[in-house]
Amino acid sequence: MTDLFSKFDPMIQMRADLLATGVTDPFGLVMEKVISPTVAICNGRETILLGTYNYMGQTFDPDVIAAGKKALDDFGSGTTGSRVLNGTYSPHRDVEEALKEFYGMDHAMVFSTGYQANLGIISTIAGKGDYIVLDIDSHASIWDGCKMGDAEVVPFKHNDIEAMEKRLRRIPEGAGKLVVLEGVYSMLGDIAPLKDMIAIARKYGAMVLVDEAHSMGFIGPNGRGVAEEQGCLDDVDFVIGTFSKSVGTVGGFCVSNHPKFEIMRLVCRPYVFTASLPPSVVATAATSVRKLMHAADKRAHLWENSRTLHKGLRDSGFQLGTDEPQSAIISVIMPDLERGAMMWEALLHEGLYVNLARPPATPANMTLLRCSLCALHTADQVQTIIGMFQRAGKTAGIL
Amino acid sequence: MDRAATAEKIAALIAPFNKKDIAVTDATSFAGDLEFDSLTVMDFVAAIEDEFDIIISMNAQAEIETYGQLVDAVVKLQG
Numbered sequence: 001m002t003d004l005f006s007k008f009d010p011m012i013q014m015r016a017d018l019l020a021t022g023v024t025d026p027f028g029l030v031m032e033k034v035i036s037p038t039v040a041i042c043n044g045r046e047t048i049l050l051g052t053y054n055y056m057g058q059t060f061d062p063d064v065i066a067a068g069k070k071a072l073d074d075f076g077s078g079t080t081g082s083r084v085l086n087g088t089y090s091p092h093r094d095v096e097e098a099l100k101e102f103y104g105m106d107h108a109m110v111f112s113t114g115y116q117a118n119l120g121i122i123s124t125i126a127g128k129g130d131y132i133v134l135d136i137d138s139h140a141s142i143w144d145g146c147k148m149g150d151a152e153v154v155p156f157k158h159n160d161i162e163a164m165e166k167r168l169r170r171i172p173e174g175a176g177k178l179v180v181l182e183g184v185y186s187m188l189g190d191i192a193p194l195k196d197m198i199a200i201a202r203k204y205g206a207m208v209l210v211d212e213a214h215s216m217g218f219i220g221p222n223g224r225g226v227a228e229e230q231g232c233l234d235d236v237d238f239v240i241g242t243f244s245k246s247v248g249t250v251g252g253f254c255v256s257n258h259p260k261f262e263i264m265r266l267v268c269r270p271y272v273f274t275a276s277l278p279p280s281v282v283a284t285a286a287t288s289v290r291k292l293m294h295a296a297d298k299r300a301h302l303w304e305n306s307r308t309l310h311k312g313l314r315d316s317g318f319q320l321g322t323d324e325p326q327s328a329i330i331s332v333i334m335p336d337l338e339r340g341a342m343m344w345e346a347l348l349h350e351g352l353y354v355n356l357a358r359p360p361a362t363p364a365n366m367t368l369l370r371c372s373l374c375a376l377h378t379a380d381q382v383q384t385i386i387g388m389f390q391r392a393g394k395t396a397g398i399l
Numbered sequence: 400m401d402r403a404a405t406a407e408k409i410a411a412l413i414a415p416f417n418k419k420d421i422a423v424t425d426a427t428s429f430a431g432d433l434e435f436d437s438l439t440v441m442d443f444v445a446a447i448e449d450e451f452d453i454i455i456s457m458n459a460q461a462e463i464e465t466y467g468q469l470v471d472a473v474v475k476l477q478g
Binding site for chain 2: 131136146154156157163166170171360364365
């Protein structure tokens with residue numbers, strides 16, 4: 001018998017080698033108690049959280065929590081059904097209304113996760129004979145959406161406008177075209193030149209989908225994302241987003257002004273063939289989304305945190321993923337996985353949690369320590385974090 | 400462009416990526432013999448696409464394992 005698991009042997013070996021060095025398993029962290037959006041007890045130690053996507057710190061907002069508790073009391077723990085059958089309760093409709101208000105768009109469709117939103121929309125709208133042109137550093141959910149559909153998939157070099165245009169130009173006359181971009185690329189925390197890219201996509205008659213998962217709530221004058229910031233949101237056909245980052249719960253969505261958009265509810269399989277979100281989840285999301293429309297102070301503080309951490313780490317001698325802070329993600333580039341894991345562990349001992357990101361999730365096979373800031377990190381916490389990085393950097397031999 | 404001329408151009412484009420100077424035949428595989436990783440594949444495919452002004456989609460790439468198969472695919476894509 002061929003062991004179907006033998007294909008995983010290289011990964012099993014890589015993991016064994018890493019753990020054999022004696023480091024704590026970077027992928028086995030458990031938070032025993034969560035004290036606030038920025039602090040938790042991890043392995044018995046009070047730890048500052050700098051590796052969550054809780055950008056706007058909404059998870060413990062009293063209004064958000066109250067909305068969830070009320071929905072739990074009023075509607076029960078779950079829907080036990082698909083959105084198109086018995087799984088649409090009034091809170092599901094309400095959160096879609098909240099999204100339409102937030103983005104100023106005509107249609108909003110909520111999925112059970114952000115992953116499913118990309119999977120569903122991309123695989124459904126681009127069919128046989130159509131072309132998907134996408135950035136090579138796209139998120140796994142975008143790639144999986146491509147793989148699940150029947151369209152021709154054509155990647156281009158990250159953020160390379162010329163490479164994108166060449167591919168659009170070569171697509172046969174008459175074929176349907178979908179350009180897929182992200183506002184913020186979450187590994188390095190860099191943003192896309194959406195304005196220029198979308199103008200070119202339009203010139204070639206392509207529809208445009210932008211994933212704004214890592215920008216919602218704090219990029220753009222109304223927190224609608226990078227496309228809003230760059231003044232090109234009106235030229236985006238489909239915005240994909242998530243509730244599991246700034247919104248502070250779980251779920252995914254697509255908003256659009258396409259006049260035929262509502263048909264997606266019947267033809268999009270990852271929407272139809274899964275249970276809808278629990279009512280408490282969509283109620284927390286609706287409250288949080290509406291609060292994010294009036295969160296200018298939080299937004300300003302998050303940007304202040306991002307600038308302070310970026311400068312502090314760069315001045316300490318770390319190599320960062322971007323020359324300037326472009327989002328709430330600051331990526332610290334590690335020389336290799338082993339030293340990256342050592343540094344990750346040294347930080348954990350200091351009382352700081354960051355994400356250890358390694359290939360294949362990372363571009364160019366890099367090992368990264370990914371720091372994502374929260375609007376509720378205090379200025380003091382950010383200074384503490386910089387000190388922790390300096391000490392851990394010396395311990396791990398990075399500095 | 401005929402097969403021989405296409406093959407010659409592709410061979411020239413492989414050269415800068417052929418770090419170990421492997422002798423390339425129709426049966427030479429990109430992943431196995433030439434040890435192309437995903438980053439090399441992206442750069443190499445872009446070079447071929449630019450040279451012949453064609454698109455080799457991921458779907459088409461999945462069917463191409465060897466130099467010979469690539470030459471055949473490029474001949475076909477040029478129409």
